[in-house]
Amino acid sequence: MTFLIEYDRSKGTTLRFESFEDKDRKVAEALRLQIELELSREKIDHEVVLLEAPNKEALRRTHRRYFENVEQFMQSSISSPILSDRSK
Numbered sequence: 001m002t003f004l005i006e007y008d009r010s011k012g013t014t015l016r017f018e019s020f021e022d023k024d025r026k027v028a029e030a031l032r033l034q035i036e037l038e039l040s041r042e043k044i045d046h047e048v049v050l051l052e053a054p055n056k057e058a059l060r061r062t063h064r065r066y067f068e069n070v071e072q073f074m075q076s077s078i079s080s081p082i083l084s085d086r087s088k
Helices: 022-041 056-062 070-078 081-086
Strands: 002-008 013-020 047-052
Touching: 002 022, 013 022, 022 047
Parallel strands: none
Antiparallel strands: 002 013, 002 047
């Protein structure tokens, strides 16, 4: 699957999330370009990405910041065993 995400970095929020079947990759690419052009015209600084993953759950594991607010992301990062081991 292909996922289109529009993300506001300054607020740490996902504004748009759409999924596309593999056969619709060109549609997703055209939509991404359209969104980026509109944002550029309006001078809005958002991140617009296309990501591929087998499903939304896999995407959540690899790209958590698009699904969690800043507080949730930081809290889960602090409690991560990898980060916890660094302090030793």
